[in-house]
Amino acid sequence: MKKIFSFAIIFIALTTNLIAKEHVIEVNIPLKENIDNEQILNECFSYSIKEEIEKILPYKIDEEKLNRILDYLKRNNLIDDFVLFYKEKEIERNSEFLKKHVIVGLNSLQIKKFLKDTGFYYAPLYGWKCFIDLNGLNNKFLNDLQDIISISNCTSINSSDYDVSIEIGCDKKCTLVWGRMNYKDYGWEVTDKSINNLWLRLWDNFIKITPIEKRFTKNILLSINGLGTIFELRQIDKELKSDLVLIVDKMKLAGFKVKPWGIVGEWNIQILPSKIDVLKSSLDRILSSKALQYCIEEGL
Secondary structure, eight states, X not given: OEEETTEEEEEEEEEEETTEEEEEEEEEEEGGGOOOHHHHHHHHHHHHHHHHHHHHSSSOOOHHHHHHHHHHXXXXXXXXXXXXXXXXXXXXXXXXXEEEEEEEEEEHHHHHHHHHHTTOTXXXXXXXXXXXXXXXXXXXXXXXHHHHHHTSSEEEOSSSOOSEEEEEEEOTTXXXXXXXXXXXXXXXEEEESOHHHHHHHHHHHHHHSHHHHHHHOEEEEEEEEEEOSHHHHHHHHHHHHHHTTXXXXXXXXXXXXXXXXXXXXXXXEEEOGGGHHHHHHHHHHHHGGGTOEEEEEOOO
16 A cells, blocks of 8 residues: 555556546545545546556666656646546545545557657666757756756766767747757757747657667567458457557558468567567567467568
């Protein structure tokens, strides 16, 4: 049981609903303490996001770094951005306590994207050395920039031994910020009203370029045998993309072949090498009841 303020909270279960992950949390509330329900909900949201982050990351994150992420989300009022829905259900009430379940539906894809853009998703694999050049930022923008850098897997250096260079500035009234990032022969520019969004968008472009994707991920070919019709192929494609969304980084139906024994569907998948065994376990679970066989070809 985890104590939060003066009420008790227990993480009960996790179920899957497309991209929404439902966290069911049991809350025991002392009636005498007059605790605000909004406070309870906010703690349930934060606790659910913490559990989801630990589930998404391909490694075990230490508590200090995890709390740093959560504190950043709270400071910048970003917790609600990851919550798709919530439901409350009273379980038990007596003269001293109210017990209820809070069901929190999270946008796991958005959480995964945030972890990628801040560098935490790839943290054990690489840390980036950055040369950062600032032009005319006011105090608010400077404070916001320091805040987002504090949770990024990026080290600011003043030497020429850097991986990426970043230049950030603003217009004369400091109502709009612009940023440029350069990595080897690649470069891009972004403008935004928020320096936090600007930073995340710069890194979102960075992790999508081919040499960075190749550094972290592996391309594999998944073949599934025994499909009876094109309709069945489309259905399994939809189901796989839903169930595997947090395991793979990219997944695309590449085509199909018609064989005497049925249709063979083929998918191009981009995935972290450490998650290939998790992918196989998930495919075993999904396909075993459908009498379908699969084959994974690595090293493409």
